[in-house]
Amino acid sequence: xxxxxxxxxxxxxxxxxxxxxxxxxxxxxxxxxxxxxxxxxxxxxxxxxxxxxxxxxxxxxxxxxxxxxxxxxxxxxxxxxxxxxx
Amino acid sequence: xxxxxxxxxxxxxxxxxxxxxxxxxxxxxxxxxxxxxxxxxxxxxxxxxxxxxxxxxxxxxxxxxxxxxxxxxxxxxxxxxxxxxxxxxxxxxxxxxxxxxxxxxxxxxxxxxxxxxxxxxxxxxxxxxxxxxxxxxxxxxxxxxxxxxxxxxxxxxxxxxxxxxxxxxxxxxxxxxxxxxxxxxxxxxxxxxxxxxxxxxxxxxxxxxxxxxxxxxxxxxxxxxxxxxxxxxxxxxxxxxxxxxxxxxxxxxxxxxxxxxxxxxxxxxxxxxxxxxxxxxxxxxxxxxxxxxxxxxxxxxxxxxxxxxxxxxxxxxxxxxxxxxxxxxxxxxxxxxxxxxxxxxxxxxxxxxxxxxxxxxxxxxxxxxxxxxxxxxxxxxxxxxxxxxxxxxxxxxxxxxxxxxxxxxxxxxxxxxxxxxxxxxxxxxxxxxxxxxxxxxxxxxxxxxxxxxxxxxxxxxxxxxxxxxxxxxxxxxxxxxxxxxxxxxxxxxxxxxxxxxxxxxxxxxxxxxxxxxxxxxxxxxxxxxxxxxxxxxxxxxxxxxxxxxxxxxxxxxxxxxxxxxxxxx
Numbered sequence: 176x177x178x179x180x181x182x183x184x185x186x187x188x189x190x191x192x193x194x195x196x197x198x199x200x201x202x203x204x205x206x207x208x209x210x211x212x213x214x215x216x217x218x219x220x221x222x223x224x225x226x227x228x229x230x231x232x233x234x235x236x237x238x239x240x241x242x243x244x245x246x247x248x249x250x251x252x253x254x255x256x257x258x259x260x261x
Numbered sequence: 262x263x264x265x266x267x268x269x270x271x272x273x274x275x276x277x278x279x280x281x282x283x284x285x286x287x288x289x290x291x292x293x294x295x296x297x298x299x300x301x302x303x304x305x306x307x308x309x310x311x312x313x314x315x316x317x318x319x320x321x322x323x324x325x326x327x328x329x330x331x332x333x334x335x336x337x338x339x340x341x342x343x344x345x346x347x348x349x350x351x352x353x354x355x356x357x358x359x360x361x362x363x364x365x366x367x368x369x370x371x372x373x374x375x376x377x378x379x380x381x382x383x384x385x386x387x388x389x390x391x392x393x394x395x396x397x398x399x400x401x402x403x404x405x406x407x408x409x410x411x412x413x414x415x416x417x418x419x420x421x422x423x424x425x426x427x428x429x430x431x432x433x434x435x436x437x438x439x440x441x442x443x444x445x446x447x448x449x450x451x452x453x454x455x456x457x458x459x460x461x462x463x464x465x466x467x468x469x470x471x472x473x474x475x476x477x478x479x480x481x482x483x484x485x486x487x488x489x490x491x492x493x494x495x496x497x498x499x500x501x502x503x504x505x506x507x508x509x510x511x512x513x514x515x516x517x518x519x520x521x522x523x524x525x526x527x528x529x530x531x532x533x534x535x536x537x538x539x540x541x542x543x544x545x546x547x548x549x550x551x552x553x554x555x556x557x558x559x560x561x562x563x564x565x566x567x568x569x570x571x572x573x574x575x576x577x578x579x580x581x582x583x584x585x586x587x588x589x590x591x592x593x594x595x596x597x598x599x600x601x602x603x604x605x606x607x608x609x610x611x612x613x614x615x616x617x618x619x620x621x622x623x624x625x626x627x628x629x630x631x632x633x634x635x636x637x638x639x640x641x642x643x644x645x646x647x648x649x650x651x652x653x654x655x656x657x658x659x660x661x662x663x664x665x666x667x668x669x670x671x672x673x674x675x676x677x678x679x680x681x682x683x684x685x686x687x688x689x690x691x692x693x694x695x696x697x698x699x700x701x702x703x704x705x706x707x708x709x710x711x712x713x714x715x716x717x718x719x720x721x722x723x724x725x726x727x728x729x730x731x732x733x734x735x736x737x738x739x740x741x742x743x744x745x746x747x748x749x750x751x752x753x754x755x756x757x758x759x760x761x762x763x764x765x766x767x768x769x770x771x772x773x774x775x776x777x778x779x780x781x782x783x784x785x786x787x788x789x790x791x792x793x794x795x796x797x798x799x800x801x802x803x804x805x806x807x808x809x810x811x812x813x814x815x816x817x818x819x820x821x822x823x824x825x826x827x828x829x830x
Binding site: 185193196197199200203206207210211212213215216218219223224225226227228229230231232233234235236237239240241243244247248249250251252253254255 | 648651727741748
C-alpha cells in the first residue's frame with residue numbers, strides 16, 4: 176500500500192466518534208457472552224465470528240480494491256481519447 | 262376502434278404510457294398534477310387485480326395473455342408505482358418535458374410488463390422499456406452520453422431479440438408462449454435466461470449498467486435505477502425459481518462489484534456497482550427458490566428500489582448543486598446540505614442492513630434461506646458482500662460527499678421538491694425497517710422467519726460495527742486508498758475497446774486487399790488509356806475517323822470511370 180494517503184489529522188469530532196464506536200464494539204463483545212446466537216453452521220457459532228469476519232472482510236475489500244486499481248484503473252479520458260470516436 | 266382504447270387502458274401500466282402522450286403539451290404545474298394523478302389511478306387499478314388470467318386475445322393465430330397476475334405481481338406493481346411517483350416529485354423543479362414524458366412512459370411499460378402473461382406480449386413491453394428509457398440518458402446532450410445511450414440501447418434491444426428467439430423456440434417445441442417455469446438447460450430456456458440475465462446485469466453482461474446509468478441526467482438516473490433490473494428479477498422469479506446455477510451467478514454478482522466500488526471515483530457509478538451487488542442477493546434468492554427465499558427476493562427488491570432511489574436522489578442533489586459527483590472533488594457538504602446528508606445516511610444504513618431499517622428485514626430473509634438450505638460457501642460470500650456493501654454504500658458515499666475533506670462549497674440545500682421526495686423515501690425505509698409486517702403482508706408466502714431474534718440482531722450489529730472499526734483503523738493509519746479521478750475498466754470495455762479492435766483486425770486485411778485490387782484496376786485503366794491515346798495518334802481513332810458523338814461518348818465513359826475510381830477511394 177505504498178501509494179496510500181498520508182495519515183490524516185483527527186478532528187475532535189472524529190475522536191469522539193471513534194471513542195463511541197470503540198465503546199459500542201466493546202458492548203457488542205460483552206453481549207456475545209450474554210445472548211445466544213442460533214447458528215446454522217459450526218463456524219457461525221464460534222465466539223465473535225461476525226465481528227471478526229466483518230473486520231477482516233472490510234480489510235480484504237479495501238486491499239483487494241487497491242490491488243484491482245493497479246489492474247484496471249486508467250486515465251479519466253481513457254475512452255474519450257479512444258475507440259469511442261474511431 | 263371505439264372499444265379498443267378503453268380495452269387498452271385496462272391493461273395495467275398502459276394508462277401511464279398513454280398518459281405520457283399528453284405530458285409534453287401540458288404546462289409545468291398541470292403536468293405534475295397530471296402525472297401524479299395518472300400514477301395514482303394506475304396504482305389503484307393494479308391493486309385490484311387478483312392473481313390469475315384477466316385478459317386474453319388472439320394475434321395471427323397466437324394466444325396472447327395481455328393481463329395476468331401472479332402472487333408476486335402486487336408488491337412489484339406497488340413499488341414500481343411508488344418509484345414512479347417519487348421520480349415525479351424529485352424532478353418537479355426542472356422543466357424538462359423529455360424526462361417527464363420518457364419517465365412516465367418507461368414506468369408504465371415496466372408495469373405493463375409485470376402483467377404480461379406471454380412472452381410475445383412481454384417482448385413488446387421489454388423493448389418499450391428500452392426505447393423509452395434511452396431518452397433519459399440522451400437528455401444529458403453530451404457526446405459521451407450519446408455514445409453510452411447507444412451502447413445501452415444495443416444491450417437492451419439485444420436482450421429483447423434473444424427473448425423473442427427463446428419464445429419462438431419455446432412455441433415451436435409445443436410448450437406455448439405463456440410466461441411459465443422454464444428449464445434453463447433447454448435452448449429456449451437458456452435463451453430466455455440470457456435475455457433476463459442481460460437486463461439483470463449478470464456477471465460479464467453488467468457493463469451497460471455502470472456505463473449508462475451515471476451518464477443520465479440528475480433525475481434520469483433515479484428513474485433508471487428502479488425498473489429495468491427489477492423487472493428482470495421479477496421475470497427470473499417467475500420463470501427460473503429454484504434454478505441452482507442462479508445461486509452461484511447471484512453470489513458472484515454480490516461479490517465482484519464491491520471491489521470495483523472501492524476504487525470508482527464517480528459516486529453515482531459507485532451506486533451503480535452497488536445496485537449490481539444488490540441484484541446478486543435477489544438472484545441468489547431466486548436460485549434457492551424456497552418460499553423463504555422468494556419472500557426474500559421480493560421483499561428485498563421492494564426495499565431496494567426505495568433505498569437505492571434515495572441514495573441516487575441524494576447524489577443527484579449533490580450533483581445538481583455542486584456540478585460534480587466525483588468523490589475526489591467532493592467533501593464537507595454536511596454544513597451546506599444537512600437534510601440531504603441525513604436522507605443519504607438513512608439510505609446508507611438501510612442498504613447496509615442496520616436493524617430498524619428496511620435492508621435488514623428484507624435481506625435477512627434471503628441470507629436466512631441460504632443458511633437454512635445449507636449453502637455454506639454462498640452464505641459466507643453473502644456475509645462478506647454485506648461488509649462490502651457497508652464499505653461502498655454505507656460509508657464511502659456519505660463520507661466522501663458530506664464529510665471527508667472540506668471543499669468549501671458555497672451551495673444551497675437541495676430544492677424543496679427533492680427534499681420531499683427524499684423525505685418520503687427515507688420515511689418508507691424506516692417504516693419498513695420498524696414495522697416489517699407492512700411489507701411481509703404483501704409477500705406471496707407467510708413469513709416464517711424471526712428477524713428480531715436477539716442473536717441474529719447481535720450478529721448483524723457485530724458484523725457492521727466491526728467493519729466500521731476496520732474503516733476507522735484504515736483511515737487513522739492512512740491506509741484507506743485516496744480517491745483518484747480515473748476510469749475503472751468494466752465489462753463494457755469488451756464492447757468499447759475489444760470489439761472495435763477485433764473488427765479492425767479482421768477488416769484491415771480485407772481493406773488492404775480491396776485497396777490493392779483498386780490500385781491495380783486503376784493502373785490497368787490508365788495503361789489502357791495510354792495505349793488508346795497512342796493508338797489514336799497513329800490511327801486517328803479519336804481525332805477524326807470516329808464521329809464527334811462517338812468521341813464524346815468515349816471521353817464521357819473514361820471520365821465516369823475515373824470519377825468512380827476517385828470516389829471509391
